[in-house]
Amino acid sequence: RYAVRLVRLDSMPGPELALPGGPFRLRMKAFGSVDNFQAVPLERKQPGRGQVEIEVAAAGLNFRDVLRALGMLEDYERKVGARLGIRSALDAPLGFECAGRVVRVGEGVEHLSDGDEVFGIAYGSLASHVTVDANWLARKPSAMTMTEAATIPMAFATAVYALEQLAQVKPGETVLIHAAAGGVGQAAVQIARAAGAEVLATAGQGKWDLLHAQGVRHVMSSRSLDFRDQVRQLTGGRGVDVVLNSLSGEFIPASLSVLSPNGRFVEIGQLGIWDRAQMAAERSDVAYFPFDLDDEESHQPGLIRSLLANLTPRFASGEIEPVAHRAFPLERIGDAVRYLTLPSRVGKGVVAIAPDVVRTSCLPIGEVHADAAYLVTGGLGGLGLHVARYLVERGARCLVLCGRGGPATAEQFEALERLRAMGARVEVIRADLSRRDDVRRVLETIRREMPPLRGVIHAAGVLDDAMLVFQDWGRFERVMRPKVAGAWYLHELARDLDFFVMFSSGVGLIGSHGQGNYASANAFLDGLAAHRRALGLPAVSIAWGPWSNVGMTSRMDERARTRMSDVGLHGVALAEGLEMLGRLIRQAPPLVAAMRIDWPRLAATFPPAAAWADLVHSPTHVRQSPAAVLEQIQNAPPDERL
Structure with a gap:
């Protein structure tokens, strides 16, 4: 099935x-x-x-x-x-x-x-x-x-043809450019300003600062029709002289409503555009220019060559870029x-x-750079500090370790000093990741005081185990908030990353008695990784199995460790896990399970689920890294090292 x-x-x-x-x-x-x-x-x-x-x-x-x-x-x-x-x-x-x-x-x-x-x-x-x-x-x-x-080629040839040849924009005129932060929009802003026109623009709110920095004083939302009232107010009710449109649907009549009498409407959209008859029926006074460069070239041979020839000296002189x-x-x-x-x-x-x-x-996926900042949530935990050291060993020189508390133990203070002695700037920021304002504060601090943030490793997590019949929403919330809310707020607020790594758990894939809340939280991380990949954003969710003597496993008693081993779950050695982390940051599917499991033994204890049934009888190829083998030898009794 x-x-x-x-x-x-x-x-x-x-x-x-x-x-x-x-x-x-x-x-x-x-x-x-x-x-x-x-x-x-x-x-x-x-x-x-x-x-x-x-x-x-x-x-x-x-x-x-x-x-x-x-x-x-x-x-x-x-x-x-x-x-x-x-x-x-x-x-x-x-x-x-x-x-x-x-x-x-x-x-x-x-x-x-x-x-x-x-x-x-x-x-x-x-x-x-x-x-x-x-x-x-x-x-x-x-x-x-x-x-x-x-x-x-396409962006500037389109903008020059639209504004200089069709609309013939003149100094002092006003031009409304929709989607002004896109490729053609960015070119059109430069061409219109070079012609001496005043630009009014629409764009997503997150891009307004960019347009303001480019000299566009009036920027409005491209996600609503509110620009109609704003344009009327800005132009004293007269409207703009030219509309450069790439939006469809209700944005077309809305844009026409703010176009001055005898104005020019240039259409560069591909889908849902009006034909000339529709435009004439709505606004017969408007000069309407829908066009496609390919079609224009077929009717005006040599057009594209003239457009490109127009652009080359302007780039060389720095007039446009x-x-x-x-x-x-x-x-x-x-x-x-x-x-x-x-x-x-x-x-x-x-x-x-x-x-x-x-x-x-092209920045290689997962590269670590000295001139960038990296955020590790849960960074003061045993595993988080090892991850921080791993990043520094690979060239990171600015780390932010985030958690609800500051350093409190001798081991934590010593680990931080070792990182700084290796030449890294290490900042500890206290924050509740389940609060959006706290996450925003952390990211704003990084933006204000540090190099650009280029990587996130979300390793925060807590346990509150009990069988479902003894769980209540408060216990679910305690486990889910730092993982789920923290990951989501980082997804929403952290931009332009080279990698976004979430530490999930194999519990979300194969289950575990008494950990329904923890499994649910980690399953969310797995889904978020797939969601980010679908958006073209970097993401990997690593469903870790138990680690050896680090992280949550280090707090288990001997009885729990034995029970875990009896069902086929074995710890991942620290060196082996960090080496896997390095490989998975660089290239991996959105969801990867990194576990050492004896599948037949696990199947003898639990009925095989569809998700892992195929692994029970498949041959097992355990590839141990040199570092993992060395650690295994060092930890073995002397008489077992040969």
């Missing part, structure tokens, strides 16, 4: 995209999910007259890529398929813009040469190589990185496309395709 099942980690397919050895391109295995990309061999195409071939270094992503992955651009699939002779929509080329290096030049191309670093619009750019019309490319300014250049972006390695293409759907996204998503670009532009 269908049920959640545990499988050995080394038997699972990796979460990353597998790449062939030679040239490749991306295609969709199926529509409906951003995780359905696959890399297939590419037959490189000799450039024809007026074309060049690019070795792609980085590709910019657009919301159109999301719609393509979900199978929501059928008209585009048909149009491109007819042009290229492609019968299957799944084989339509992926990617619309890139930066890279010219490797072959066709006849008649005079403005580009082999070896030139370029950026431009290139359909099929999610590939190692792409052959494209040379007129759709421009030379990359030498001071600009490849990932920066990949943010330019590339938008903020987040770069992902190609192997994480699913996360990269998913990032475009996040409410917290700012600017562009970029896929780094060339290996050297990946190394310089």
Whole structure:
């Protein structure tokens, strides 16, 4: 039957995209999910007259890529398929813009040469190589990185065409830019301000500070229609001269209601937009410009070349600059496309395709850096202090250890001094993680006084064991609040992390007598990890088995340890567990169980649940790290060490 099942980690397919050895391109295995990309061999195409071939270094992503992955651009699939002779929509080329290096030049191309670093619009750019019309490319300014250049083509060409050529924005006019923190929005803010216009913007509230810093004085919510009254008030009831719209539904008539008589409405949305007849029926005085750059180029050959030529000297002079972006390695293409759907996204998503670009532009998952801060909740517990030392040994130089109390024992004070002697700044902040205000205070302290927070390890937890018939809500709440509420508030409030690790428990997967409250709390962490991954955010929930002589296990009496061993549960050695932690931070599915279990013995004690029944009869491969073997030898009696 269908049920959640545990499988050995080394038997699972990796979460990353597998790449062939030679040239490749991306295609969709199926529509409906951003995780359905696959890399297939590419037959490189000799450039024809007026074309060049690019070795792609980085590709910019657009919301159109999301719609393509979900199978929501059928008209585009048909149009491109007819042009290229492609019968299957799944084989339509992926990617619309890139930066890279010219490797072959066709006849008649005079403005580009082999070896030139370029950026431009290139359909099929999610590939190692792409052959494209040379007129759709421009030379990359030498001071600009490849990932920066990949943010330019679609966003800035769209903004320049919309505001300078269609709306013809003039100094002193007012322009309402919706979704102003996105890729096109960020480009449009710069283009409108360069034209001397006053910008009114909408964006998610978390992005308002960014727009204020860019000189936009009036920022409103893009999540409600409240902007109508605010725009009327700001313009004295007259309305704005230009609307640059990318929103749909009720936002369209709402935006029209604040557009001045004879104003210009430029539509760059993809779905749910109005046709010209609808607009004429609603506001016949408005100049309406819905457009798609591809269609405009087909009616105005040379348009894209002129737009890119317009941009290059402006970037070189510093009049405008590339938008903020987040770069992902190609192997994480699913996360990269998913990032475009996040409410917290700012600017562009970029896929780094060339290996050297990946190394310089994409922070490896789970890397620990000296110029970043790391938060460990439950940081003064026995396990938390060992985790803190592990981070410092791997290069962390700023740690925040958080818990309800401060250091109280000689062991805690000594551990903190050892960490500081290793060159780390270690701050202990007392906080109740079940209180949102306390979590906010901790994060604000880090933002104000320390390097950027780049990693969270949520290791807080308490026990209050009893059979369910003896439990009450107070006992459930005592166990669940630090784990559940603490994890959720950290999820909501901590941003731009390289890793988000939650210490869960195998109890949530295989159960344990008297620990229903603890199992429930840890099951929530497991679900939260999956939720964050679905949002394109880093997360792993590690369902630990018992540790040897550290953490909660260290407080067990000998009878409890014997009972645990009798049912097949064995402790994870400290060195082995920390080594596993390092591997799982770098790459792991959202939920991993890290336990040493004799499955047949466990099955002899408890009826096998569907989740782990398959492991009872599967061969067991215990891979011990060198550190774990050394610790095992050191702890063994002398006569057993040989």
